[in-house]
Amino acid sequence: MRTETPWGVWDPPPLAEAVRLLAPLRAPWWIAGGYAVELAVGRAYREHGDIDVLLLRRDQSEAQRVLSGWEWWAADPPGTLRPWRPGEILPAGVHDIWCRPGPDEPWRLQFMLDGTEGGDWVFRRDPRVRLPLERLGRVSPDGVPYLAPEIQLLYKSKSRRPKDERDFEAALPVLDDHARAWLAETIALAEGPDHPWAVRLRAALAE
Structure with missing residues (x-):
């Protein structure tokens, strides 16, 4: 789905094409x-304005290596894009990277950088929330690595846009009790115990 932004048009590739582009990465990605x-649910149910790819911050240079001919821009908070030069290590406050094949091309992929400590993934909004790296992702039946839905929903819980609400409703039936309990606890910790999603999750656990 093509989307207009103040910094140009987003026109993400089909998911299969994105997976092909990312396959040469020597570092884990999701x-x-x-x-x-959608990969967790097992079906497509809405359109997407972009394709997000999670990469560990320590592996950020791998993205530039694999797509070396592309143009890279770092999203400096709050809402400023600037060129990301080859070899530059982005500061901890920069989490999003936009990339496209060239200056006259639409934006194609967005990389999200997440931090680690030892063998743990660390939630960037609240470092009290962390998980062993092996629990960060899953793999679809056709071999696509993707972020565990409970972790993705934790990120979405702050904004709760209409598409985030739709993702929560779609994911809730496929979350097991362990994932529901973890998500309820971490949303309550990061956003407050009365957050509507935390309330829904606790009610689902009590059924």
Whole structure:
């Protein structure tokens, strides 16, 4: 789905093409965003304005190596794009990277950088929330790595846009009790115990 932004048009490739582009990465990566929820649910149910890819911050240079001919821009908070130069290590406050094949091309992929500590993934909004790296992702039946839906929903819980609400409703039936309990606890910790999703999750656990 083509989407207009102040910085140009987003026209993400089909998911299969994105997976092909990412296959040469020598570091772990996961499809994130709404596509991650769809992969967990096992069906497509909405359109997507971009393709998010989660990469560990320590592996950020791998993205530039694999797509070396592409143009890279770092999203400096709050809402400023600037060129990401080859070999530059992005500061901890920069989490999003936009890339496209060339300056006259639409944006194609968005990389999200997440931090680690030892063998743990660390939630960037609240470092009290962490998980062993092996629990960060899953793999679809056709071999696509994707972010565990409970982790993706934790990120989505802050904004709760209409598409985030739709993702939550679609994912809730496929979350097991362990994932529901973890998500309820972490949303309550990061966003407050009365967050509507935390309330829904606790009610689902009590059924």
